[in-house]
Amino acid sequence: MSNVVEARMLSKWYGQVIGLNNFSIDVPKGITGIVGPNGAGKSTFFKLLTGNIRTNVGHLRVLGEEPWQNPSLLAKIGFCPDYDFLPPDLDGREYLRFVAGLHGMEGLKTAERVDEVLKIVNMSKDADRSMGGYSKGMRQRIKIAGALLHDPELLLLDEPLTGTDPLIRKEIIDLVKDLNKVHGHDVIVSSHVLHEIERMTHQVALIYKGRSVASGDLSEIRRLMSDHPHNIVLEGRGLVPLAQTLLTKPYTSSIELRPDRLGMYVRVDRPEEFFDSLPELVTETGCELERVESLDDDLESVFRYLVG
Amino acid sequence: MGLDPIGYKPWDGQRTEHGRRFLVVAESILRHKLRAKWFLAMLIIGTFLVHVMPLFILSMMPHKELEAEVMRDQMGGGLYFIFEVILVALVCSDLISEDMRSNSFILYVSRAMGVKGYLLGKWTGAMVTIGLFTLLPPLVLAIAVTATQSGSDYLGSLAVIGQTLIAGIWSAALLIPIGLAVSSLTRKRTYASVGTFMFFFGMMLVSGIFTGLSQDWSLLDPSQVLYQSHTVIYGLELTDSVNKALLGAMAFLLTVPPMALVYYRIMRKEAGK
Amino acid sequence: MRMSLNVIGLRTVAAFSARKLLMNRRWMLVMLLGALIALVMGYAATADGANMDFASDMMGILLLMFLLPVLSLIYGASMIRNEMDDRSIVQVITAPLDRRISYLGYYIGLVVVLCLLITVVTAIGGLAFLAFSPEREGGAQLIVTFIALQYLGVLVYSALFLLLGTLMRQPIYLGLLYVFIWEGFIGSVPGSIGNLTIRHQLQVIASEMTDYGSVALTNGDWTMSMLALVALTVAMVVAGAFVLRREEIS
Numbered sequence: 001m002s003n004v005v006e007a008r009m010l011s012k013w014y015g016q017v018i019g020l021n022n023f024s025i026d027v028p029k030g031i032t033g034i035v036g037p038n039g040a041g042k043s044t045f046f047k048l049l050t051g052n053i054r055t056n057v058g059h060l061r062v063l064g065e066e067p068w069q070n071p072s073l074l075a076k077i078g079f080c081p082d083y084d085f086l087p088p089d090l091d092g093r094e095y096l097r098f099v100a101g102l103h104g105m106e107g108l109k110t111a112e113r114v115d116e117v118l119k120i121v122n123m124s125k126d127a128d129r130s131m132g133g134y135s136k137g138m139r140q141r142i143k144i145a146g147a148l149l150h151d152p153e154l155l156l157l158d159e160p161l162t163g164t165d166p167l168i169r170k171e172i173i174d175l176v177k178d179l180n181k182v183h184g185h186d187v188i189v190s191s192h193v194l195h196e197i198e199r200m201t202h203q204v205a206l207i208y209k210g211r212s213v214a215s216g217d218l219s220e221i222r223r224l225m226s227d228h229p230h231n232i233v234l235e236g237r238g239l240v241p242l243a244q245t246l247l248t249k250p251y252t253s254s255i256e257l258r259p260d261r262l263g264m265y266v267r268v269d270r271p272e273e274f275f276d277s278l279p280e281l282v283t284e285t286g287c288e289l290e291r292v293e294s295l296d297d298d299l300e301s302v303f304r305y306l307v308g
Numbered sequence: 309m310g311l312d313p314i315g316y317k318p319w320d321g322q323r324t325e326h327g328r329r330f331l332v333v334a335e336s337i338l339r340h341k342l343r344a345k346w347f348l349a350m351l352i353i354g355t356f357l358v359h360v361m362p363l364f365i366l367s368m369m370p371h372k373e374l375e376a377e378v379m380r381d382q383m384g385g386g387l388y389f390i391f392e393v394i395l396v397a398l399v400c401s402d403l404i405s406e407d408m409r410s411n412s413f414i415l416y417v418s419r420a421m422g423v424k425g426y427l428l429g430k431w432t433g434a435m436v437t438i439g440l441f442t443l444l445p446p447l448v449l450a451i452a453v454t455a456t457q458s459g460s461d462y463l464g465s466l467a468v469i470g471q472t473l474i475a476g477i478w479s480a481a482l483l484i485p486i487g488l489a490v491s492s493l494t495r496k497r498t499y500a501s502v503g504t505f506m507f508f509f510g511m512m513l514v515s516g517i518f519t520g521l522s523q524d525w526s527l528l529d530p531s532q533v534l535y536q537s538h539t540v541i542y543g544l545e546l547t548d549s550v551n552k553a554l555l556g557a558m559a560f561l562l563t564v565p566p567m568a569l570v571y572y573r574i575m576r577k578e579a580g581k
Numbered sequence: 582m583r584m585s586l587n588v589i590g591l592r593t594v595a596a597f598s599a600r601k602l603l604m605n606r607r608w609m610l611v612m613l614l615g616a617l618i619a620l621v622m623g624y625a626a627t628a629d630g631a632n633m634d635f636a637s638d639m640m641g642i643l644l645l646m647f648l649l650p651v652l653s654l655i656y657g658a659s660m661i662r663n664e665m666d667d668r669s670i671v672q673v674i675t676a677p678l679d680r681r682i683s684y685l686g687y688y689i690g691l692v693v694v695l696c697l698l699i700t701v702v703t704a705i706g707g708l709a710f711l712a713f714s715p716e717r718e719g720g721a722q723l724i725v726t727f728i729a730l731q732y733l734g735v736l737v738y739s740a741l742f743l744l745l746g747t748l749m750r751q752p753i754y755l756g757l758l759y760v761f762i763w764e765g766f767i768g769s770v771p772g773s774i775g776n777l778t779i780r781h782q783l784q785v786i787a788s789e790m791t792d793y794g795s796v797a798l799t800n801g802d803w804t805m806s807m808l809a810l811v812a813l814t815v816a817m818v819v820a821g822a823f824v825l826r827r828e829e830i831s
Contacts, residue, residue: 071677398754510647513646517625
């Protein structure tokens, strides 16, 4: 089996709201990132993969099996949802023993396995503390530990980095990479931040308003981004000569200068060329730049471009 | 997408007087409850069973005038009390508990309203909503019976209508404080609903057990307090077995201490533990 | 292998759900109710003519008519529903455990906790009566009878309210309607319609178990009542299990 997940023309709706709309994807082995803005359908997709909900239309195979009403498949899947569900009165170790029991694990070997996964997620020190006192990062790690406990083939991590600080984010990213490289799990991880996924894998699928927008290697998708028009805001002093110079450049589509002349709005076709040439132009024209910001360097505009 | 800064303009429209701001809270409660399925269902079922059928029966039966005893029995019946308890539980359960859960007191008290204004708004909203069962239908029934009377003493019937107005308001005022008090004791509205029910029915059960020992225990039953106080409102004679001082005390205990408890709970919550 | 997974899983769900119920602060309310019942029964025992018939009637009203259905409602209706609302049920439904087995685990946990609470409250209430009553003969037997009867009631009411909690988003309101309107009001209506309540069937069984109080005079065939309650319990548990299995949980 080369693909861990095969989805064809999946549609899922909740009353009037469409969660997924003719969504098709093949997820290969390794780490795959599912990227999309909030409300794109990432969590709906994960719920379908775990059999929490069923498709209205379409065909879905996870590890070669249909997930709906198939509890035995869940022995091969470890799921870490994006929301907080950990009981605050239990400590980490008790929680993992509970999860172990749900997977039919008991006895001495279970205790050893619990210690093992606590070590993998770096929570051995805090495992005997009540989870009500855990930080966000600790809660994420315990959730991942719960997903790993039964040694699943496939790990589903739904937005594991949301709400974490940069230090914890790095730890979780490194952990995800190790889970695949060192421990051999296939991982599907979702996020709404492209560069976070980029640090974990180059294999991504973009999802927007329930549809698959693009999938494959990240460099291919980046190239698509680079080819679409970019809106950039510049603020500072002496911008008029800079604007005049930019108008002569082939990559500039249009320029709108603010009435106070302290800011301008530049639309470029090839942002890479613009950014490469900007330092030289600033020196040439003698302007003082205080702010340079790309208004379209985010997923929303990428998707708008790709779906537009 | 332009570069103009967001323009801020101060509000130059009319502002409601501080003293009337609680009406905003009350109106919001009424609108919210009128959209709640369970409340509407119970209101319709209760109104039909308790008021609509008697309306037809009493209007069509030959009668000289609207009698105080008839209205007192109508508004003191077991089914009337049960539906009122259900509605109080449904209406009051989330009024304070939801704000406790979401810590949204700050929304009210940071807007020149204060805790008293907040409580007055909640109480008024509950009164108006419960009044849709305790006040409106009985008034309609009373007016219908008056309109179909064969006698000419319309003034007497009007007086009974006036007493019905007071009785309808009192019905709501007697039970709502307990609903609000229970709501202030929990963050979950479902527990508040159950708690309200349990309080009233628990009191009825205990009263039922001890009434055999002494008639005074019957006034532990809130439905009896309601019935006897309606007797007073309608200007009828209380039976000798009813202890007037105890009746007054029970009416006080069911209204004032619960509201004091709600005030205390909110002050404690708002000021922090 | 599958069998041992199901057994371990069932045990785990039952144990952890029971623990969750007991660790919840609702037990304080139960203890308060227990204290209130003890107070009422203790005071009533001092009345003239207080005997085992009176004790039986009081237990019938306070426990059978009030505490048993109310506790079952509070605990049963919120057990699975709360987990669905706060999404902590995800741990159970993403485990390789048939959801029907999970449901059975929840049911067992609920029954165990309710039986424990009912035992404590009934024992406290009954002992409070015996402590102040001049007549004590048959008192211990009466307490045990009511405990056993309520165990049966717990099985049925738990099945009912757990099912309601699985089916509905707001099960408490329908549960309250059932307890206070159907059982409380309709159940008191003379005639056969009053027999269509769990409480009546329990009273029929009680009439076979004790000679004290008005429950002893309840008409009916206790074996039919027992069969009816068992069949109802099994049907509701099976229905609940299938509902959970087919339910889409977001």
